[in-house]
Amino acid sequence: MASQTSAKTHTMRALMALRQRITKGELPGGTRLFEVAMAEDLQISRTPVREAMSRLAEEGLLERAPSGGFMVRSFAYADVLDTLELRGVLEGTVARLAAERGTSDAKLREITEIVRRLDGVFGDEPTEVDFEAYSDLNSQFHDALAALPGSLTFERELARVKSLPFASPSAFLPNESRLSAFRRSLAIGQEQHRELVAAIAGREGARAEALAREHALAARRNLEYIFSTEHSEVTTVPGLELVAPAEK
Amino acid sequence: MASQTSAKTHTMRALMALRQRITKGELPGGTRLFEVAMAEDLQISRTPVREAMSRLAEEGLLERAPSGGFMVRSFAYADVLDTLELRGVLEGTVARLAAERGTSDAKLREITEIVRRLDGVFGDEPTEVDFEAYSDLNSQFHDALAALPGSLTFERELARVKSLPFASPSAFLPNESRLSAFRRSLAIGQEQHRELVAAIAGREGARAEALAREHALAARRNLEYIFSTEHSEVTTVPGLELVAPAEK
DNA sequence: CTGCGGCTCAATGTATACATTTTCAGCGTT
DNA sequence: AACGCTGAAAATGTATACATTGAGCCGCAG
Secondary structure: OOOOOOOOOHHHHHHHHHHHHHHOOOOOOOOEEOHHHHHHHHOOOHHHHHHHHHHHHHHOOEEEOOOOOEEEOOEOHHHHHHHHHHHHHHHHHHHHHHHHHOOOHHHHHHHHHHHHHHHOOEOOOOOOEOHHHHHHHHHHHHHHHHHOOOOHHHHHHHHHHHOOHHHOOOOOOOOHHHHHHHHHHHHHHHHHHHHHHHHHHOOOHHHHHHHHHHHHHHHHHHHHHHHHOOHHHHHHOOOHHHEOOOOO | OOOOOOOOOHHHHHHHHHHHHHHOOOOOOOOEEOHHHHHHHHOOOHHHHHHHHHHHHHHOOEEEOOOOOEEEOOEOHHHHHHHHHHHHHHHHHHHHHHHHHOOOHHHHHHHHHHHHHHHOOEOOOOOOEOHHHHHHHHHHHHHHHHHOOOOHHHHHHHHHHHHOHHHOOOOOOOOHHHHHHHHHHHHHHHHHHHHHHHHHHOOOHHHHHHHHHHHHHHHHHHHHHHHHOOHHHHHHOOOHHHEOOOOO
16 A cells, blocks of 8 residues: 555554644644544544544644544644743753753763764865764754753653654754755854753753753744745744744 | 542543542552453443543553553652652743743733732731632642743643642642641742742743742752651642652 | 473454434524 | 524444454473
């Protein structure tokens, strides 16, 4: 079959199919999702559809309708800003906690190694940047940061927030086409990574918190740029298509 | 029937029954919950049981087992501390946002009115405090605070955190029996309420954030007191019985 | 004794029929 | 025209039978 996304259970296939349709913006915010229709569409029964919707509600992409059933959660421009703010606040907190409570040498070495490898993606030529490697290592950095204070509570909350497609740490990285123009942004981000790790290692809690917040703010600047100047670029940012267009 | 908790659907009854058992500590953290057993126990079919478990996973009281099914989430002492820290950070953020972005006069008047009514629970005699009214108005204050910046994103996150029984703003309020000893604590809390509203109205973002964090810290102090000195009091704090006892 | 293989049972995954609730169009009344 | 009633269609809630998976047990062979 063509669109066989391949997964073990029907629930998983329904989950992935639905998530993709939502993040691609095919289902506008507020759309009521009907189990029967979805089940027929996916050629499965209502049971796994229901299960998939329930998991998407946990992820925050759907919300339960008061009278039962689910509807697509609508994200306005302001909601995206707030979600990025939220990520900044949470990352700031884990940075502060790691500095205040201390962290294991192993974890500190791990995140330092990630920063070192991020240095490697910048080639000698100004235009040489391994974009894919940067994106991947950047995600690793943010995951390692979340794990630094050893608090499952915060690690879990951050994972939840980052699971929203536009709140992923790599969501607003410049795409390959305009990469040279953004090389400087990446370099600044990398500098912030370095200082953040230094602040944590030096037990400077307030500085670590401020740096992590500022670092997350870069995403907001890119978002504002895209929406104000290069609105056509919206489609190049993963998951930004589900943002309600009218409300700007 | 005796334990008819009264709710419209079987799902809701199962939800409430399960939630109660978990928060009362009858099901230790890590306990695997089997659909069949639970269904037989509640005299209903597997379907509403499954639905109820799914909702409890959203609430954060259950987690999905890797191989399918659910288990009771285990909360160690450190997890409770972190959750209170999380509430403080989030309340600090909504306070700062309300100060930075401003808020509507109506909302400001509403929260001011709640503070005014909180003043009323302190009688003329030192021992006169209407505990129940304080607890109720205190919850209202924290709900109003969460709504101040008009950010559904943050309001939602805070509601999620506060739904954990031990993270509710009123969870660690002194119980009636030792109320006179804690009258001063309540008065200090009320003073913080007042200053917090003043900081927000005066657009002092940093001060508002710091005050809200400090205010949430009172819960941590009470938690530490209970676990270190008055461990027998654990049963008097709603939802504290589900905290794993061994790990202190 | 130890390790491997398959058997068995229990648990979750799935489909489906039926029950209940919600919704809303249609219609009558005021 | 606005309101509310009503009944039928559609959607979710529920029970249950069956399918599939996976973990543990048992016995056999080395």
